[in-house]
Amino acid sequence: MKKVLINISLLLSTLFVFNSCVEDDFNIGEISAPDNLSVETEVLGVSEEMPNGDGSGAVRFNASASNAMTYKFIYGDGFEEVSADGTTTHNFNENGVNDYTVTIVASGTGGASSNMTTTVTVFSNFSDPETKQLLTGGSSKTWYVAASQPAHLGVGASSGENMASPTYYAAAPFEKAASETSSCFYEAELTFSLNGEDIVYNQDNMGRTFFNVDYTSDFGGNGSEDQCLDYDTSGAKSVSLSPSTSGLQEDQTTGTVINIAGGGFMAYYIGASSYEVLSITENTMHIRAIPGTDPALAWYLKLTTAQGTQEPEEPEEEFETEFEELAWSQEFDEPLDTDIWNFEIGNGQSGWGNNELQYYTDENAEVVDGNLVITARAEDTNGFDYSSSRITTQDNFEFTYGRVEARAKLPQGAGTWAAIWMLGAIFDEVGWPATGEIDIMEFIGRDPNHVLGTLHYPGRSGGNADGGETEIENPDTEFHTYSVEWSAERIVFLMDGEVFHSYANTPDSPFNKDFFLILNLAMGGNLGGEVAEDFQQSSMEVDYIRVYQ
The missing domain is CATH 2.60.40.10 (Immunoglobulins)
Known part of the structure; x- marks a missing residue:
């Protein structure tokens, strides 16, 4: 640039x-x-x-x-x-x-x-032609809130070591669609156009604006929560680009700030009109702004050119695995082998760190007709409203590098959160996210058309994790294959053999040591969201899980 x-x-x-x-x-x-x-x-x-x-x-x-x-x-x-x-x-x-x-x-x-x-x-005499081109597409381009992405809206510190990511709060996919008071957030169309050499901005929010709680009372709201209020933002506003003065490192920002005249803003009103561009491509943009009422905070927003979704990454060429030899497998043709699988019991600390609502037992996982079936139920269990199971291979089967493949049918119902994933084996020594986490597959029932593949590591964890998603059909009625290809050079996520996210591994990452496997079905929590009122029970069924090396 x-x-x-x-x-x-x-x-x-x-x-x-x-x-x-x-x-x-x-x-x-x-x-x-x-x-x-x-x-x-x-x-x-x-x-x-x-x-x-x-x-x-x-x-x-x-x-x-x-x-x-x-x-x-x-x-x-x-x-x-x-x-x-x-x-x-x-x-x-x-x-x-x-x-x-x-x-x-x-x-x-x-x-x-x-x-x-x-x-x-x-x-x-400032100029950034690359950002101008990507922002406007050379003529006109419309952006939307990347509603399906974790941390499409977030808040963190405006200064310090962690100011490049939303460390305080990160919205789960489609979180703001669940309430009438916030659903308008995803309707805003943010268009940047060129008028000669000048950039012009127009936000069409269908006559409704999503206001931060600090401003709702100023615009006729209740002053007690974020709200969608009648406020029309249409009309052209001038835009200028300026260099960043935030102090972020070169690898954390493009170094350019988008300034919108006339009190203009992007999708969420926080009393700010200047947005630092942390990253921008043809189809994605991650921005950061300081609210007018609290300079100690920074708000983060992810945008996409595809309304309501983040376009999945496309493989440059047909994927070829480098791991062909079957090294370990669980076919689930016999009762669950407790010499390999550990049951983790309870609700953990703060709902396993995610505010999950279930209590894990050793009774909600069993082998039925050649499949491992983990069932979440709405029932009073040790003071919690839901029961389920979580099993791991910690200390029993741990490995470095390979292709992990699982064939599974997923649960249904808003609030369910199924996962097939791995943690670094030194978790008890170094904690999370230093140990590293590889989420081979995550599925949230309130977004039944997508599955996620995600990495968590220092600097990219929680709502700011390094991940991707892909569309899926009939996840709860048909089996699909979820895989991760893990080597010293790369980590690649696939569904039914198609790549949807990849990561360039480095010697300094936490992904160069033994990991163990985890299978679980959670309820609610930071990613699972609000549980459907009529939820009774639902299951994740796993046909097999195999490791090739």
Whole structure:
């Protein structure tokens, strides 16, 4: 990605226009106008060689006032921003030397506010033609929320070691479709078009906007939860691109920020109009923004050009396995061999770390007519509403590299979460995700048309895991084959012999040591979601599981 850096000549006027306004409305509580409003500014990256900045084009503002609750910055270039603590950084990106009058509005209680202005003079010449091309497709391109992807919406820290991923919360696939208060989130159509050399943005949300809880009361909502509210976002808005100043590493971001004028935003209203592009391809985009009410947080959003789904990766050529010799198998023609399989009993810590709702027993897994059948039931079990089983080969069968193949029929019903997976054998020593996790197959009943294949490792775990998905037909009535090809060079996920996700293995990854197998059927939890009210029982049936080396 080629970029032309920016040189800035910034002159801050010493004259500030300051005025204070108070509304005479005795029904809105105590009126307290902010006073002593002031602002400090800093051109980032000033050095002897670059006295006007490091080429980032960024100016940092730090406003303060007594009795201020929020600060609004109106930059004079069509962009504005709300900051809870008065600190913000803005990039002035119009090419050439331009003067901008920046207005800072400090808001207090009872509708009172104070404002001041300052003038900045800026020279900019930033360019990122690659992102512009991918964003617009060279003419016009429409993006949608990648609803079927884990962590399509998430929240994490805005600074520190883990600010590249949503470590605090990650939405499960289609999570926001379950409630009428949030279902409009997936309907937004985000279109970026070229008008000459300029980028124009138009968001069609069908007249309904998904608002963060901090803003719902401002737009007629209840102020207690995220809500879809009547708010039309149609209408063209100008877009500029600017360099990132977040401090993310080069391998964590493209280094480019999308700025939407006129208070524009993407799909979820958080009081932000600037989005850092963490990654972008022809069909996928991962972005990050800092909300207006809490600068300590960062919100993350995954977008796709296919409405409601993430397009699966296509293999470049027909897949050929490198593992042909059968090294180990379980055909389930006889009763379950407990010398190989361990039953894990209970609900674990915090629902096995996923807020799962079931209690695992040694009675919900049995061999029936040549198949291992793991059944989840709606029944009171040791204080939990559901029972099921989870079995592992830990300490009994562990291996490094090979092709694992399982033929299975999957459960049905919203809330079911079936998995055939592996954990690093040193799990008890190093913990998760340091030990590594290979999810050969995951299936969630409320999305019966897809199966997932996923890797978890340091830096890519939980809602930010490294995974893919593929479409499936009749998963609960027909057997399908789920496989993973695991070597020192690659890890490849397949369903019925077709590749849908791959990973380039490296010597530094946790995927170069012994792993053990796990089969389980969970209920609810972070990925399983809300259980259907009429759920009684459902099963995962496994015909066989084989390891080739």
